[in-house]
Structures are given as structure tokens and as C-alpha cells.
Amino acid sequence: MPPFNLETADEWLNEDAPHADVIISTRTRYARNLSQYPFSPRAKSPQLNAVANEIERALQQGNIRFFPILISELEELERQYLKESHLISAEMERAGEARVLYYLSTPGLSILVNEEDHMRIQCLRAGLRLREALQSLDQLESQLSRQLNFAFHERFGYLTACPTNVGTGLRVSVMMHLPALVLTNNVEEILQLLPQYGLTVRGFYGENSEFLGDFFQISNEVSLGKSEPQILEELERVVIQIMDREQHARQALFDEKRVKIEDAIWRAYGTLTNSRLISSRDALRQLSHLRLGIGQGIFDGLNDQQLNRLMIDVQPAHLQHKEKNPLEEEERDCARAALLRSRLANQN
Amino acid sequence: MAVFKKCEKCGKPAVYKSTKFINGKPFDRFFCEDHAAESSSYVQKTQESINQALKINETLKNVFESMGESAAIAFPKINCPTCGLSFEEYKRTLLLGCPDCYRAFEEFMITELRKFHGDVQHMGRHPEGSPSASALEPAKPSASAAVKPIPEPQEEPEEAMEKEEVEDAAPGIEELREQLKEAVEREDFARAAALRDQIRSFEKKRSA
Numbered sequence: 001m002p003p004f005n006l007e008t009a010d011e012w013l014n015e016d017a018p019h020a021d022v023i024i025s026t027r028t029r030y031a032r033n034l035s036q037y038p039f040s041p042r043a044k045s046p047q048l049n050a051v052a053n054e055i056e057r058a059l060q061q062g063n064i065r066f067f068p069i070l071i072s073e074l075e076e077l078e079r080q081y082l083k084e085s086h087l088i089s090a091e092m093e094r095a096g097e098a099r100v101l102y103y104l105s106t107p108g109l110s111i112l113v114n115e116e117d118h119m120r121i122q123c124l125r126a127g128l129r130l131r132e133a134l135q136s137l138d139q140l141e142s143q144l145s146r147q148l149n150f151a152f153h154e155r156f157g158y159l160t161a162c163p164t165n166v167g168t169g170l171r172v173s174v175m176m177h178l179p180a181l182v183l184t185n186n187v188e189e190i191l192q193l194l195p196q197y198g199l200t201v202r203g204f205y206g207e208n209s210e211f212l213g214d215f216f217q218i219s220n221e222v223s224l225g226k227s228e229p230q231i232l233e234e235l236e237r238v239v240i241q242i243m244d245r246e247q248h249a250r251q252a253l254f255d256e257k258r259v260k261i262e263d264a265i266w267r268a269y270g271t272l273t274n275s276r277l278i279s280s281r282d283a284l285r286q287l288s289h290l291r292l293g294i295g296q297g298i299f300d301g302l303n304d305q306q307l308n309r310l311m312i313d314v315q316p317a318h319l320q321h322k323e324k325n326p327l328e329e330e331e332r333d334c335a336r337a338a339l340l341r342s343r344l345a346n347q348n
Numbered sequence: 349m350a351v352f353k354k355c356e357k358c359g360k361p362a363v364y365k366s367t368k369f370i371n372g373k374p375f376d377r378f379f380c381e382d383h384a385a386e387s388s389s390y391v392q393k394t395q396e397s398i399n400q401a402l403k404i405n406e407t408l409k410n411v412f413e414s415m416g417e418s419a420a421i422a423f424p425k426i427n428c429p430t431c432g433l434s435f436e437e438y439k440r441t442l443l444l445g446c447p448d449c450y451r452a453f454e455e456f457m458i459t460e461l462r463k464f465h466g467d468v469q470h471m472g473r474h475p476e477g478s479p480s481a482s483a484l485e486p487a488k489p490s491a492s493a494a495v496k497p498i499p500e501p502q503e504e505p506e507e508a509m510e511k512e513e514v515e516d517a518a519p520g521i522e523e524l525r526e527q528l529k530e531a532v533e534r535e536d537f538a539r540a541a542a543l544r545d546q547i548r549s550f551e552k553k554r555s556a
Contacts, residue, residue, distance in 0.1 A: 038431050038446040116443075138473075145476045151447035156461065157470030159447045163457065164464050166450075168472040198466070225467025 004067040004103050006078060006321060009085035012108050013309045017127025020304035021295035022243045024175040024215065025086065028133040028232075029122035030141050031160045031169035035151040039161035040096075040114040048098035051118045055102070055111070058147035064104060064140070066111075071099040077326065080317035083205060086124060090205050091115055109136055116161050117169075119144075126308070128174065128243075130236050134228065157224060167224025172232055173202070174239045179214040179292040180249035181242075183264070190242055191216065197238050198222035213284030213311075218242070254296055265293035269301075272340045277333040283314045283340060301344060310343055355379050428452040 017023070033039060034054060037047050059066050071079060071088070072095040079095060082088045088101060092115045102111040112120040121140055123133040151159040157167035165171070181187040191201050200221045204212040218239055220231050253261045268289035271278070278286075291307050293299030302310070312318055314336050320327050323335055354360065356378055423436040433445030435453050444450065450457055461468045528543040 033447060035447050039444060041443050042431060042433065042445040141473070142476060150475050152475050153447075153450055153470075155469060156450055156457070157472060159444075159450050161443050163442070163444065163460055166461060167465065167470050170472070222465045222467075224461055224465035225469055225471055227472045230471070 004069060006081050008103065009082055009087045010309070010312060012124050012126055013305065013312065015107065015126045017305060017308070019128040019243060020126070020308075022177055022246050023128045023239075024126075024177055024308060026125045026127065026129045026133045027086070027122060027171075027173045027175075028130070028137050029120050029171050030137055031117040031158065031165045031171075032119040032121060032141070032144075032148075033151040033159060033161070034118050035149045037118065039116075040118055041116060041161055043114075045097055048096075048114050052098045052100050052113050054148060055113055055119060055144075056100075058144050059102060059111075061147050062143040064143060066102045066104050069101040069103060071095045071101060072097060077317050077320055081321055084312060084315040084317050086205070088112060089115060089120075104140070106136055106140070108133065109140055111140075117165070126305075128239070130172065130174070130232050134172070134232055138228075164221075165223055168226070168228050168231060170223055170228050170231055171219055172235050173217050173219035174235070175204075175215055175217045176239065176242060176246070177215055177288065177291060178242070178246050179288050180253050181246050182214045183253060183261075184249050186245065186249060187216070190245060194218065194238070195221070197234060198226075199235060199238055212281060213288035215284075215288070250292070250296060261292070261296070262298055264289050265296075265298050269293070269299065269344070273344045275337040275340070277330065278337045278340065279333055280314055280316060280336065283336055284311060287311050287314075306343075310340070313343075314339060424456060426452060 012025070017025075034051055037043055037051050040048060040051070043051065056068065069082075071092060074082075074095065079088070079093045082101065083090060083093045087103075087110060089112070092099060092101070092112055096114065098114050100111075100113040102113065104110055108123045108125045110122055110124075112122065121137055121144070123136045125133050153159055158169040160166050160169055178187055181190060194200055198221055199218055202217040202219060204215050204217070218235065220235050223231070226234070268286040271286050272283070272290065287307060287310060290299055290302075291304065294302060294304055294307060313322070316332055319332055319335050319339065322339070327335060423434075423439055425434070425436075427434045428445055428449040429452060430448035431445035433449055435456060438444055438449065438453065444453075458468050524543055524546055527539075
């Protein structure tokens with residue numbers, strides 16, 4: 001397995017993305033804890049290290065190829081980079097003792113060690129790939145379960161530090177791009193219905209993060225009392241319905257307000273190709289409109305995949321990594337504008 | 349992880365979360381009991397919408413509400429014998445200290461989990477080779493077709509005959525199963541665990 005470098009974190013952006021017009025990514029994760037240690041937030045340094053060692057040994061014994069990344073040894077910008085790539089959580093970005101990211105060779109798979117739980121086994125894939133993402137997770141979990149003694153209760157299921165994750169320990173999330181539902185003021189009504197289905201909406205970087213550029217992460221809230229396939233299917237049904245609504249809204253906008261929608265898309269293009277200073281928030285908003293143009297065949301300078309990558313590449317840590325220099329805010333806005341101009345100019 | 353937000357007016361722990369949509373984008377606002385109850389029209393609206401699940405997380409509201417009640421009632425004074433975490437501390441952070449906390453606080457956790465998940469019986473995967481995997485499967489029929497029923501052991505005719513002999517020699521395994529089912533139904537897990545062990549030893553004999 002080739003050594004991990006930061007760019008590796010964005011490999012998932014290269015794969016084909018089913019339903020790419022509406023869906024950016026699928027993420028699944030299992031929370032698991034070793035039965036003989038306190039949960040990570042309460043564990044002391046030797047225990048945290050012992051947990052990490054046991055997990056690493058289990059990976060070795062299971063013949064699972066991995067690359068370990070010790071989070072506390074990373075620079076702040078490198079940690080931020082991994083968060084922007086959606087590979088680690090905002091919680092993990094705050095480096096703590098014995099926090100490790102194990103990056104595996106199977107597409108999308110990685111393990112976060114000593115975040116809130118001892119292990120968060122996760123799979124991140126492009127587009128809508130719920131079943132594949134759960135299947136990879138199941139395989140890895142089974143392999144690890146042969147080597148490790150997971151904390152389990154006959155009634156409560158897999159035990160987790162926070163009881164909101166107990167049971168299956170499963171969270172399934174789909175990042176959706178819903179610009180037409182936002183433009184037609186329908187998104188509110190739809191997202192309000194989610195709790196009825198045991199689902200919730202989260203921001204661009206997961207729990208407690210903000211909403212950016214018409215991107216909404218839909219995930220299950222209930223993890224106990226339903227089997228893993230049931231959680232997945234219930235979420236999938238709702239995601240497909242929202243996807244249909246978005247596509248209908250796009251069609252309606254296109255049929256009834258074509259000039260208006262074209263105007264929004266080309267204005268976004270204008271801003272992105274002419275700005276000399278642009279914030280990441282503004283860039284995401286404009287890229288969101290441009291993405292709508294791709295989906296509707298109005299703008300063909302980039303495909304969905306290239307646009308997804310651009311959305312990640314304009315994030316602060318990605319920009320600074322590319323420039324190989326820490327940059328002040330205004331310098332970043334300037335570098336971001338230059339990057340957008342060059343990427344979009346090359347395409348026309 | 350659930351993060352405890354503060355009331356945007358006074359900084360006390362928030363009891364209500366309201367999601368306001370500005371230009372179609374949701375923004376969360378947080379209020380304590382007092383300020384949520386104050387009669388500003390916005391909060392009034394929020395209160396109404398709470399009932400219609402505008403609040404993204406209905407279950408958390410329940411927890412916060414029960415925290416409000418418990419402030420008067422006081423939390424049960426128990427500590428986890430393994431890690432020492434008090435139930436009160438759990439309620440403050442919503443984080444347990446170690447896997448044993450679930451047993452130490454079991455009767456309270458049942459209420460907690462019902463609030464979060466609406467259900468308290470795990471229906472999913474079990475650790476490989478987990479002894480309790482099938483013995484403590486819920487007695488109620490599965491709510492979803494997606495949940496696999498526990499397969500009855502498929503046995504060769506010869507083994508089946510042996511089984512009959514064992515069962516003849518040990519009448520009551522079915523009765524034990526029945527008792528187990530009842531124990532699970534009335535949530536008597538200590539009894540259920542004992543019955544499970546008895547059944548297991550019967551089955552061991554049978555397959556030996």
C-alpha cells in the first residue's frame with residue numbers, strides 16, 4: 001500500500017458518483033468500543049494508548065493493510081485538511097492523545113481511534129452508494145470483531161460513550177445538493193419532516209457544523225431498535241424521495257423560469273471567473289449554482305466530479321497546502337480567486 | 349456527540365432549540381426554559397413548531413425537559429462501580445464513563461434510551477460468537493421484514509433423532525425457552541441470563 005499523503009485523503013472524489021447531480025457523498029460508520037477500557041473521553045493516557053495498540057494489533061492479525069496517521073503529530077493545517085476532505089470529524093480535528101486515523105486500502109474505508117468512541121469504523125464514498133458503503137463496513141467490522149472484544153449488552157446492543165449512538169452504533173449519512181429546493185423555498189418544509197422518520201439534517205462538516213452552499217447532510221438519528229439494513233433502507237427511501245423532489249423542482253424552474261435560472265448560473269460563473277478576492281463561503285455558494293447548471297446541461301465547462309473537487313480545493317487548508325505556505329485570510333481569498341479563475345478558464 | 353448549547357439570551361443551558369430558516373437555509377437558535385417561555389412572537393412560534401417537530405431533535409428536548417424536572421427531584425445518587433462516574437455527571441455531559449456504566453445505571457438508561465431511540469431492544473448485529481446472540485433476541489415479532497428471523501437449527505435426520513433422545517432425557521427445555529421468553533418480556537434480565545445459561549448447557553449436551 002503506498003504511503004499516505006494528504007492528497008490521498010481526497011481519493012474518494014475520483015470515483016464515479018451514482019446520482020452525482022444531487023448526491024455528493026455517502027458515509028457510513030460503526031461506533032465500537034473495547035469492553036475492558038473506559039470510553040475515550042474518560043480514559044487516561046496509558047489506557048488510550050493501550051486501546052490504539054490493541055486496534056493496531058487486530059488490524060495486523062486480521063491481515064488488513066493499513067496506514068496509520070497519528071493525529072496529534074500532525075500540524076494544525078494538516079488536521080484541518082483532513083476535516084475538509086471529510087475524512088475526520090471536527091471533534092477529531094482537535095488533536096487528543098493517542099488519536100489515530102487508520103487509512104485502509106479498501107476504497108473509502110478508515111478507522112478513527114479514540115475520538116468519542118474507541119473506534120469509529122467509517123466508509124466514505126462518492127455519490128449514492130449506501131449498500132456498498134455498508135457492505136465494506138460490515139466486512140471490516142466482522143474481521144475486527146474476531147480479534148477484539150467489543151463492549152456489547154444483550155439489550156442495548158453495542159455500547160457507546162454517548163447513548164445516542166448505542167445499539168447498532170450505525171450512522172448513515174448522505175450529503176445532498178438541493179439548490180432548486182432552496183431556490184423554490186421548499187427545502188424547509190421537507191427537512192422539517194425528517195424527525196418523523198428518525199432522521200436529522202446536519203451541516204457541511206457533520207454534527208454541529210454550519211450549513212453551506214445548499215448542501216445538506218441527511219442522516220439517521222435512531223440507532224437502537226432497528227437492524228442495520230432497516231436503518232439503511234429507511235434513510236434510502238427518504239433520500240430518494242428528496243432527490244425526486246429536487247429533480248422536479250429543477251425541471252419546474254427550468255420550464256417556467258428558464259431565464260431566471262440561467263441568469264443565476266451565469267452570474268455565478270461570472271463571479272467565479274472574475275473575482276480577485278473570494279471567501280470560501282461565497283465560493284461554495286457560487287459553485288453550488290454552477291453545479292446546478294451542470295446538472296441541467298446549461299454549463300458544461302466542468303463535470304460534477306471536477307466541481308466536487310473544486311469545492312474541496314477552495315477550502316482554507318487545501319488552498320494553503322497547495323500554496324505550500326500558511327496564508328492570512330486576505331491572501332487566501334486572493335489565492336482562492338486565482339485558483340477558481342484558472343480551473344474554470346482552462347475548461348472553456 | 350450531543351453538545352450542550354447555551355441560551356442565547358442568558359447563557360444558561362438551553363432547553364429549546366429552534367431552527368429558523370433564512371433564505372431557505374436553516375439556522376439554529378437556543379433558549380433556556382425562561383427565555384423560550386417569554387412571550388416574544390418568535391419564541392411563541394418556535395414553541396408551536398416544537399410540537400410539530402420543527403425542532404430538529406424532539407428527543408433531546410425530552411431529555412432537557414427531564415433535566416429540568418430532575419433539578420427539583422435530584423438525580424439518583426449512584427456511581428458506576430467500575431469507573432466511578434456518577435449518574436448526575438452523565439446527565440450533565442450525556443457521556444458515560446465506561447461500558448459498565450450501562451449496567452450500573454441500567455434502569456435509568458432504559459428511560460434514557462427510550463427517549464433517544466423510541467425503543468430499547470437491540471435488533472442488529474452481534475459480536476461474532478456472542479453467546480447471547482440468539483438467547484436474548486426479543487420475544488416480540490420483528491417490526492420489519494428486513495430483520496432476519498433467527499433460523500431454526502437445520503439438523504440431519506440422525507442428529508434429530510439424537511436430539512429427541514436428549515430431549516426425552518431432559519424434558520423441560522421447551523419450558524425453559526418459554527420461561528426465557530417471559531423473562532425477556534417482563535425485562536427480568538438476570539433471570540433471562542440464568543435461563544439462557546441453562547438452555548445453553550442443554551444444547552451443549554445435545555450437540556456433544
